[in-house]
Amino acid sequence: MSTHNILILGGSFAGIGAAHYALKHTIPQLPTKDGSTYTVTMVNPSKDFYWRIAGPRAAVSKQLMPSSKLFYPIEPAFAYAKDKFTFVQGSATAVDAATQSVTVLTITGEQKQISYTALIIATGVSTPSPLFTQTTTADDLIITYETFQKSLANAKTIVVGGGGPVGVEVAGEIAEHLNGKPGFMASAPKDPKAKVTLISADKKMLPILREDISKQAAKFLKRLGCDVLYNTKIVAARQAESGKTTIQLSDGNTVEADIYVDATGTRPNTSFLPAEWLDNRNRVDCNGKTLRVEKAGPRVYVVGDVGSYTRGGVMDQADALPVAMTNLKTDLIALVDGKAPGPDRHYEANLSEQQIVPIGTGKGVGAFGGNKLPSVMVWAIKGRDYMIGQLAVPTVNGDSYKKEKKWTPPNPAMKAGLSKG
Ligand SMILES: Cc1cc2nc3c(=O)[nH]c(=O)nc-3n(C[C@H](O)[C@H](O)[C@H](O)COP(=O)(O)OP(=O)(O)OC[C@H]3O[C@@H](n4cnc5c(N)ncnc54)[C@H](O)[C@@H]3O)c2cc1C
Structure with a gap:
C-alpha cells in the first residue's frame, strides 16, 4: 500500500487549475485495488491567489480596484477535499529527480523536503516591474x-x-x-x-x-x-x-x-530548476504535445506560462491543462497497474488572433478567434472590472474545471487501418 503525492509548484491560474482538476477528475479515476491512495500538495509563496489580470488598474487606483477584489484565499477553496489536499506556504528552492523530492523554504524559514510521485511545475513568470x-x-x-x-x-x-x-x-x-x-x-x-x-x-x-x-x-x-x-x-x-x-x-x-x-516582458520563475530542464529562454523545456518534462525523469509535467509549449495567457491553459492531467492519469495508472490505459493526449496551440486590451475605464481594443472586437465589447468583457465578476471566484474555487474536458482516444484499429493506407 502506498500514498502517491501529486506535488504542484505554484498556486496561481495554472497551479490552482491543476490541483482542482487532479482532485475532482484525476484522483477518482486512479486505481486503488492495491491500497494505493493519492494526495495533492501545493506550494506557493502566498496564501492568497492574486488576480494579476487587474494589475494595471490595481496599481493605479485602490478606489477603482480595491484589494478585496484582487486577492482570494487559496486553502479554503479546497475545503471540499481537505483530507487529500495540503497547502504549503513557501517556495521551491531545488528539485531532485533522483529521489523525486523538492526542497521548499517555508514562509516561517523552515526547510522541508516534499516527495512526489508526480510533479507539476506551474511557477509562472515574473514581471520586471514589481x-x-x-x-x-x-x-x-x-x-x-x-x-x-x-x-x-x-x-x-x-x-x-x-x-x-x-x-x-x-x-x-x-x-x-x-x-x-x-x-x-x-x-x-x-x-x-x-x-x-x-x-x-x-x-x-x-x-x-x-x-x-x-x-x-x-x-x-x-x-x-x-x-x-x-x-x-x-x-x-x-x-x-x-x-x-x-x-x-x-x-x-x-x-x-x-x-x-x-513592462518590457516577463521572466520565467525557474531559477530553482536544473539548467538541463530549461530551454534557451529559461522556460521549462517540455514535449510540446504531451507537456511531459522528459528530461526530468518520470511523471514530471509543466503547465502555464513557465512552459516552453505556450505563448502564454490564461485562455491557453484551458487547452493545456486537461492534456497534462490526462497524461498524468495515464502515467499513474501505468505505475500502479503496470499497464497504460491508452495513448497520450496531445496539446494543440490555438494561435488565432486573440487578445483583449482595455484602455482606461471606457475604451479598449482586441480580437477573439481572429475577429476584431468593437471597443464596447472589450469594455463589456474586460474593461469594466478586468473579468473579476465573471472569472475570479470560479478560477480559485475550481468551477472553471467543474467538468472534465472530455477526450476520446483515437481508435487503435482505425489508426492501424489508416496507416496501412
Ligand atoms: C498585468 C498582466 C495582465 C494580464 N492580463 C491577461 C489577460 O487579460 N488575459 C490572459 O489570458 N492573460 C493575461 N496575463 C497573463 C496571465 O496573467 C498569465 O498567463 C498567468 O498569470 C499565468 O499563470 P501561471 O499560473 O502559469 O503563472 P503565474 O500567474 O505567474 O503564477 C505562478 C505562481 O507560482 C509561484 N511561484 C513562483 N516561483 C515559485 C517557487 N519557486 N515555488 C513555488 N511557487 C512559486 C508564484 O508566486 C505564482 O503564485 C496578464 C499578465 C499580466 C502580468
Whole structure:
C-alpha cells in the first residue's frame, strides 16, 4: 500500500487549475485495488491567489480596484477535499529527480523536503516591474501599490516601457487617472496634468494583434494624453535617489521621467530548476504535445506560462491543462497497474488572433478567434472590472474545471487501418 503525492509548484491560474482538476477528475479515476491512495500538495509563496489580470488598474487606483477584489484565499477553496489536499506556504528552492523530492523554504524559514510521485511545475513568470507580480504576500503587494499611488499623485512625466498588452493597459490606466476622461468627441485632453509616453520596440504595439488594431489603441491612448514612440528600445533605466528615472533609448536619446514602469516582458520563475530542464529562454523545456518534462525523469509535467509549449495567457491553459492531467492519469495508472490505459493526449496551440486590451475605464481594443472586437465589447468583457465578476471566484474555487474536458482516444484499429493506407 502506498500514498502517491501529486506535488504542484505554484498556486496561481495554472497551479490552482491543476490541483482542482487532479482532485475532482484525476484522483477518482486512479486505481486503488492495491491500497494505493493519492494526495495533492501545493506550494506557493502566498496564501492568497492574486488576480494579476487587474494589475494595471490595481496599481493605479485602490478606489477603482480595491484589494478585496484582487486577492482570494487559496486553502479554503479546497475545503471540499481537505483530507487529500495540503497547502504549503513557501517556495521551491531545488528539485531532485533522483529521489523525486523538492526542497521548499517555508514562509516561517523552515526547510522541508516534499516527495512526489508526480510533479507539476506551474511557477509562472515574473514581471520586471514589481506592480504585476506577487512575490510574497498580498500585504506586500498592497504596500507596493500604495507607494506607487503616492508617487503618481504628483508625477508630471511618466514613461511606460513595452508595447505589449500590459504596457498598453497600464499606460491607459495611468493617463486616465491623471488626465481624466476626455469629452465624448475629444481627441486629446484639454489640459493634461501629466505627459505619459509609451515606448514600443516594434513599429506597432500589441504583437499578437493586426496593425489597424494597434493604430486604434494609439488613438484611444492619445485621447487620454498618452503618446506612443515606436521602433525604440529601452537600453537602460536608472533611478536616482530623488526618485526620478533616467531612461536611455536605442535612438541615442535620453529621457527623464518622474515615474518609469517597465513592462518590457516577463521572466520565467525557474531559477530553482536544473539548467538541463530549461530551454534557451529559461522556460521549462517540455514535449510540446504531451507537456511531459522528459528530461526530468518520470511523471514530471509543466503547465502555464513557465512552459516552453505556450505563448502564454490564461485562455491557453484551458487547452493545456486537461492534456497534462490526462497524461498524468495515464502515467499513474501505468505505475500502479503496470499497464497504460491508452495513448497520450496531445496539446494543440490555438494561435488565432486573440487578445483583449482595455484602455482606461471606457475604451479598449482586441480580437477573439481572429475577429476584431468593437471597443464596447472589450469594455463589456474586460474593461469594466478586468473579468473579476465573471472569472475570479470560479478560477480559485475550481468551477472553471467543474467538468472534465472530455477526450476520446483515437481508435487503435482505425489508426492501424489508416496507416496501412
Ligand atoms: C498585468 C498582466 C495582465 C494580464 N492580463 C491577461 C489577460 O487579460 N488575459 C490572459 O489570458 N492573460 C493575461 N496575463 C497573463 C496571465 O496573467 C498569465 O498567463 C498567468 O498569470 C499565468 O499563470 P501561471 O499560473 O502559469 O503563472 P503565474 O500567474 O505567474 O503564477 C505562478 C505562481 O507560482 C509561484 N511561484 C513562483 N516561483 C515559485 C517557487 N519557486 N515555488 C513555488 N511557487 C512559486 C508564484 O508566486 C505564482 O503564485 C496578464 C499578465 C499580466 C502580468
